[in-house]
Amino acid sequence: MDPNRPTATHVAVHAGKILAVGDADCAKDLGITNTDDRLSNAVLMPGFVEGHAHMMAGAMWEYTYAGFHDRLDPDGVLHKGMTNIGEVISGLVQHEVHLTAGQPLVGWGFDPIFLTTERLNRHHLDEISPTRPIAILFSNVHVMCVNSAALALAGYNDLSEVEGVVKGPDGQPTGELQEMAAMFPIMHRLAIDFRTLAQSERAIRAYGEVARRAGVTTTTDLYSSMTEDDLDLMLRITSEPAFPLRIVPALGAAGADPEQTAARAKSWRGGSTDKLRLGAVKLMTDGSIQGWTARVKSPGYVGGQPKGIWNTAPAEIFSACDVFHREGVQMHIHVNGDEASEVALDALKAAASKHAWQDHRHTLQHGQMMGGDQLLRCCELGIGVNFFSNRIWFFGDQHVALTIGKDRAQRMNAARTGLDLGLNVAMHSDAPVTPLGPLFTAWCAVKRLTMSGQVLGAEQSISVREALHAHRPFCPAKCRL
Numbered sequence: 253m254d255p256n257r258p259t260a261t262h263v264a265v266h267a268g269k270i271l272a273v274g275d276a277d278c279a280k281d282l283g284i285t286n287t288d289d290r291l292s293n294a295v296l297m298p299g300f301v302e303g304h305a306h307m308m309a310g311a312m313w314e315y316t317y318a319g320f321h322d323r324l325d326p327d328g329v330l331h332k333g334m335t336n337i338g339e340v341i342s343g344l345v346q347h348e349v350h351l352t353a354g355q356p357l358v359g360w361g362f363d364p365i366f367l368t369t370e371r372l373n374r375h376h377l378d379e380i381s382p383t384r385p386i387a388i389l390f391s392n393v394h395v396m397c398v399n400s401a402a403l404a405l406a407g408y409n410d411l412s413e414v415e416g417v418v419k420g421p422d423g424q425p426t427g428e429l430q431e432m433a434a435m436f437p438i439m440h441r442l443a444i445d446f447r448t449l450a451q452s453e454r455a456i457r458a459y460g461e462v463a464r465r466a467g468v469t470t471t472t473d474l475y476s477s478m479t480e481d482d483l484d485l486m487l488r489i490t491s492e493p494a495f496p497l498r499i500v501p502a503l504g505a506a507g508a509d510p511e512q513t514a515a516r517a518k519s520w521r522g523g524s525t526d527k528l529r530l531g532a533v534k535l536m537t538d539g540s541i542q543g544w545t546a547r548v549k550s551p552g553y554v555g556g557q558p559k560g561i562w563n564t565a566p567a568e569i570f571s572a573c574d575v576f577h578r579e580g581v582q583m584h585i586h587v588n589g590d591e592a593s594e595v596a597l598d599a600l601k602a603a604a605s606k607h608a609w610q611d612h613r614h615t616l617q618h619g620q621m622m623g624g625d626q627l628l629r630c631c632e633l634g635i636g637v638n639f640f641s642n643r644i645w646f647f648g649d650q651h652v653a654l655t656i657g658k659d660r661a662q663r664m665n666a667a668r669t670g671l672d673l674g675l676n677v678a679m680h681s682d683a684p685v686t687p688l689g690p691l692f693t694a695w696c697a698v699k700r701l702t703m704s705g706q707v708l709g710a711e712q713s714i715s716v717r718e719a720l721h722a723h724r725p726f727c728p729a730k731c732r733l
Contacts, residue, residue, distance in 0.1 A: 310458025
């Protein structure tokens with residue numbers, strides 16, 4: 253990725269260190285060399301940097317996969333996707349028979365937007381078991397569907413007024429729960445604990461294996477719920493010479509006191525090592541576009557759905573940004589809808605106007621609906637954007653037909669506009685939301701093909717070199733490596 257030498261045929265290595273890269277004579281002045289041509293037909297690249305993923309990407313496989321797309325687990329085993337409700341229910345039934353009495357059935361990776369049949373609801377899940385609590389996390393992890401037994405545990409009924417508890421024409425909950433306020437009571441009662449999924453030794457090692465298979469050597473854990481004990485475990489495992497991954501956690505800040513979170517981030521920062529980089533935080537704003545919970549500007553969603561859900565109210569976003577910027581804590585801010593990115597930019601501008609800090613490296617994560625006006629504001633404020641480019645492939649057709657329409661979908665993940673403006677651009681997988689795969693994500697940014705084969709927004713395509721570059725130099729700078 254050196255612009256002075258874009259291609260090379262040879263690499264000189266000694267004692268595990270790269271000494272030179274170039275042609276057959278690149279190490280001539282270093283002394284006697286031996287030529288090893290066993291990899292002469294292979295391509296050597298630097299380890300990729302994944303700027304947005306979650307450490308539960310490995311441990312999610314402890315639950316039942318119920319997704320539409322084929323996926324590989326950490327051991328390299330292929331799990332075929334399920335393309336209709338019948339296949340989903342059948343797969344869950346096969347898993348349910350192996351559970352012990354009272355053990356909840358938890359699935360993950362499901363997304364009804366791909367299925368043309370009736371939307372998954374509690375009645376479907378009641379067919380599996382009317383008594384065992386069942387919860388199926390959607391692929392975006394912003395929505396779930398549960399059965400009647402799970403609804404009863406949380407006390408959800410026709411009188412419930414919690415935002416995100418979806419009700420049918422009869423006034424009863426359908427089983428679909430949108431965003432954390434509605435989901436958390438179920439997660440708590442069914443012991444669906446993202447911290448446990450992310451912070452066990454088994455989960456950390458599985459994450460390392462997932463990354464190794466994808467050629468990733470540095471990755472993030474964006475929304476970490478680490479405790480002091482977890483930190484000790486992370487330090488021990490990442491310090492092992494054979495552990496294949498550098499991890500950059502960002503502490504989850506939603507719902508927490510910003511002053512306390514800032515103090516913890518700063519206190520841990522000094523304990524960073526070469527393979528564990530500490531000190532950043534993650535803020536949540538809105539939800540998911542394909543879940544219709546991202547906050548979008550007018551004209552809203554094409555199906556007339558409400559314009560989304562705030563996971564953090566705008567006033568709280570302003571307050572948190574003020575504290576973290578004042579305290580010198582780098583922020584990664586989740587923004588999917590263009591209203592959410594507008595609020596985040598306003599909050600960051602307000603903080604910057606009160607507290608001088610030029611080298612902050614704050615980053616807007618996803619930024620899927622950001623237009624040229626918002627990207628220009630990012631340049632002016634020194635903010636980077638980490639685009640969700642592989643969403644063009646996974647959900648492009650659905651965004652055209654069902655969420656935001658063709659005009660706005662063609663402008664999604666506007667990497668070309670960002671690069672032309674001089675913006676610091678990266679792209680990511682958000683694993684386990686989509687598979688960890690930098691080369692595929694780069695391909696998506698170059699080709700902008702949907703699953704049906706249409707090119708969605710050719711004007712936003714970038715070059716192969718730019719796509720690979722977005723997986724290398726941005727993240728070391730933005731993650732302070």
